[in-house]
Amino acid sequence: MTSSNLIHGYEVVIGFETHAQLATRSKIxxxxSTAFGAEPNTQACAVDLALPGTLPVMNRAAVECAIKLGLAxxxxxxxxxxxxxxxYFYPDLPKGYQISQYEIPVVQGGEVSFYVGDEKKTVRLVRAHLEEDAGKSLHEEFHGMSGIDLxxxxxxxxxxxxxxxMRSTAEAVAYARELHKIVTWIGICDGNMQEGSFRxxxxxxxxxxxxxxxxxxEIKNLNSFKFxxxxxxxxxxxxxxxxxxxxAIQQATVLFDPATGETRAMRTKEDAADYRYFPDPDLPPLYISEQxxxxxxxLMPELPRAMAARFVAEYGLPEYDxxxxxxxxxMAAYFEAVARACGQPKLASNWIMGEVSRRLNAEEIxxxxxxVGAAQLAALIARIADGTLSNSAARQVFDALWKGEGTGEGGxxxxLIEAKGLKQVNDAGALEQIIAEVLAANPDNVAQFKAGKDKAFNALVGQVMKASKGKANPQQVNALLRARLEG
Incomplete structure (x- = not known):
């Protein structure tokens, strides 16, 4: 722990408990049904309410979600x-108890690795256990009274x-983002924080x-990375x-109020003994075979960490990319489709992380x-790579594609290049003619360059680009102009 990690001489220590709602069609x-948005109290059956004579039966799909998380x-x-x-007692807990796992959870140990800037961090996991959710108390809609939705x-x-x-807020948020990515990647949780699927x-x-x-x-129910x-x-x-x-700090459960930006105590934090855990007499042990x-x-997809390593090895990308x-x-599938179609993986990466991501973020999609489909972006990058388009002209074509001016699979x-007259001039003879005219019209800059002033060279390059209406290949202009001046 270096001094830069300390805040006013104190070390920060953070741990997380995350509730991921499993992507099953029925309850545990x-x-x-587990469908979101139904009318209150229309999706709670006799078993959920623990009415006399009912018995819980384990949902096989929920167990498979746990297995996938453990593998990931x-x-x-x-x-x-x-x-x-x-x-424990709470008005929205219909049974007066919650079925959970305590002494022997289904998933034990493991780790989550992620980057904070360029530094790799790893957080160890204690466990992941299956449990049922409680209902929800509604306060604001009932004019001084509370409602219960089960x-x-x-x-x-x-x-x-x-x-x-975790030793900083940055590490905590990066961990939460990485875990969110993993559970959505493997398809066990939809990750919708606003709907309470990832708390x-x-x-x-x-x-x-x-x-x-x-x-x-303990700060409860944080439902956005910003909050x-x-x-x-x-x-x-x-x-x-x-x-x-x-x-002295008192152990407590607190809530965050986004309106004030402050946390406030909700209740004194309980310890495990306060919950009086005991084995559920209605549920047999859960057995999971190697088979x-x-x-x-x-059935597992290629995991993000393994895929990132493959992108480095197969496409020569930097780890950051x-x-x-x-x-x-x-996003990964889009990149691979572009990279394979255009044969320029680094250019594809630059465009996706740059112009494409900027537009997506601006429009929140x-x-x-x-x-702009993968085939269109690949065709655009191919035209940059073969010298048909300059970078500035490519951005004009991309803008037209984004606005829907182009149709089809990249053709x-x-x-668009022809219609907008954006084709880059690569003809050496044509460029030599433009350069000769620019040199004749700018004797002062020529003299300054010969006197050792590099700024004069840049000025001449600018004049050539202007004379070509921005269509000249900048690399060719630089090479031909320097050869002409030094010759």
């Missing part, structure tokens, strides 16, 4: 795990718990270097101020909705 122990994170997948009842009760979750390995709880504490871990406060950063930053400042003023694991392994292009399966690029 019943056949009730290099975890141990327990051949036998058990379910427990976590007992549609989410019984929705399948994986709670993914880390060691307290993060951050355990934050501070301490003087070398001291034991400080008392943590996550603001909440953790505020909590760090608040804890340091409390300690500097001589106050079942191997069946799921065969490879990691950026594997942020989503759609994903790569799947890009108006429209050549039509």
């Amino acid at each position: 122990f019943s056949r009730a 994170l290099g975890s141990h997948i327990a051949p036998m795990s058990i379910f427990a009842r976590k007992n 549609n989410r009760a019984g929705t399948p979750l994986l709670e993914i718990v880390t060691e307290p390995d 993060c709880d951050a355990n934050v504490s501070v301490r003087k270097p070398g001291q034991p871990l400080g008392t943590r406060r 996550m950063q603001q909440a953790i930053d505020y909590e760090i400042r608040w804890q340091i101020e409390q300690l500097e003023d001589g106050h 079942w694991i191997e069946e799921q392994r065969a 490879a990691n950026t292009l594997t942020q989503s399966p759609a 994903g790569i799947a909705r890009s108006p 429209d690029v050549d039509a």
